[in-house]
Amino acid sequence: MLSRKKTWTAGDQKRKYNGEEMELKEKHCWAEIDIDAIKSNYELIKYTLDRPFYTVVKADAYGHGAKYLAKVYSEMDTFGFCVSSFSEAMELRNAGITKPVLILGYTEPNKAYELFKNNLTQTVFSLEYAKALNDQALYPIECHIKLDTGMGRLGFDLISDKEKAYSDIRGLLNFHNLKFTGMFSHFPAADSLDEKSLVMTQKQTELFSDTARLMESWGFNLKHLHGQNSAGIARKLNGSFNTMRAGIILYGINPSEAVIFPQLKPAMSLKTVVTHIKTVKAGQTVSYGLNWTATQDTKVATLAAGYADGVNRILSFTGHRVKIGDRYYPVIGNICMDQMMIDVTDSDVKIGDEVTVWGGSGENSIDKVAAKIYTIPYEIMCSVSKRVPRVYREKDKTVHIEYNI
Structure with missing residues (x-):
């Protein structure tokens, strides 16, 4: 009987859904992933908006299997990957993925050396977290700054207290073990076209762009500015964004009934x-x-x-x-x-x-x-x-x- 931990490639045996191979696995249920569809969606995004983008493979590539798809996307020359956690990032590195990997969520500061050693990019979302990470770092860690422009989640809070947020962001320049190469935010309602959502998304876009200009004047040299998620890409949102994060549209699903990216598979x-x-x-x-x-x-x-x-x-x-x-x-x-x-x-x-x-x-x-x-x-x-x-x-x-x- 085949081991359940075996990685089985096409060269081992022919796949017969009603034949011996599925019988050997004892569990007659599988998720079929159409790589032709994956590649078609990727190319559609690439040629619709001519700018680099991260492929989002958090949550095991939305259930599709991050390790294998990361290899597919790497062969298609993706700019890099977004994951949720340090463990997800290490799964990619252990699978041989060498492209940039951005961790969107929290990583314990005591993993600073692991971040450096594995060439991972860490999100910094508060002055306190940045200090803790900087204090643990022995070598420069590449970081992206997260702005809260209205999501109410992680990020320097530009909604509740903009002046404090700006003061804290300027304070990041004092942390010499952190190398800031990018900045991003997230849209909570870009997939909706009602008036409230449209106003919110526009305000977020303007706030992000204004902040990016200010930070440049303060001495930040940020190469990657990204706010467009799948809905933002589908709507071709403008602003100071020069990089994108493609998530659910990679897997052939529209962001919502209101926001459609044509020809997805x-x-x-x-x-x-x-x-x-x-x-x-x-x-x-x-x-x-x-x-x-x-x-x-x-x-x-x-x-x-x-x-x-x-x-x-x-x-x-x-x-x-x-x-x-x-x-x-x-x-x-x-x-x-x-x-x-x-x-x-x-x-x-x-x-x-x-x-x-x-x-x-x-x-x-x-x-x-x-x-x-x-x-x-x-x-x-x-x-x-x-x-x-x-x-x-x-x-x-x-x-x-x-x-x-």
Whole structure:
């Protein structure tokens, strides 16, 4: 039996979804990642706005697998990567990624030497944090300054007390173990086009640009100024930005219904197989809670995917349908931890058939699934668990399979 920790490439064996390879893994659920879509989205962003951009691969590349995709993006000559934490940054370095890596969140100051040794760029978001990091550093650490222009999260607070924020920012010049090469902020409402959001985003853009000009006069030499997230890129927001951060649009999902980046191609699909078929008599119930009762004799198929894999349990009674071949079949009963059931009455569905639980551009696209359970596509993708192998497909061939357990 194959080890669950094995990294399996296309050269090992041919990928057969209904064949021996999936049987050997014991878990018949996988996330299929379309590399052709990933590359198409990347090129679309690149040629729409001709400026360097970070590819955001935090949260395991939004569930798509950061290690492999970072290699793909590196081959496409991305400027660098954004991650959330030191551990995510080290995952890239340990995978052989040499491009710049910006840590967007907090890193403990006692990791200062590790930041330097691994050539990582750390976000500095307060004078106190900068001092703590500077005091621990033995060698210059590359840093980007985070401004809070309205998000209310990390950053020098230009909303509550601009004068203090400016004083603190000027104080950064005293920290000689920190090398400031960039500055950024974040838009909380760039994906909305209502009047309040438009005004907010415009004010943020102006505040960022004004601050960048001031900082240049104070003696800062910042090469990378970035505020455009995926929504900002889609809207082609102007300002003093010379670098971008591409996130969800890389993976083929629009920032919102209001803000669309044309021609994106969704990259992820969650797939499984039919493991059992039975006929449930009229009056019988299916799954936990006795919430679904057959009104007639019903052909029920069990699938090897559940909420521990990334199929949200709330989908149970939303009318969600999975796709087998060219047809859609409704989910019945409560979705379980490891399994789920569907109604396949009057069909030729058989054990071993491949099932798309969600993904693609049809009725069970990630956007539509998110809307059914009142959440956002980000959460759907990030919810795919580590026990689900990531299967990377390019030009109709499996080029890599990544196992995390």
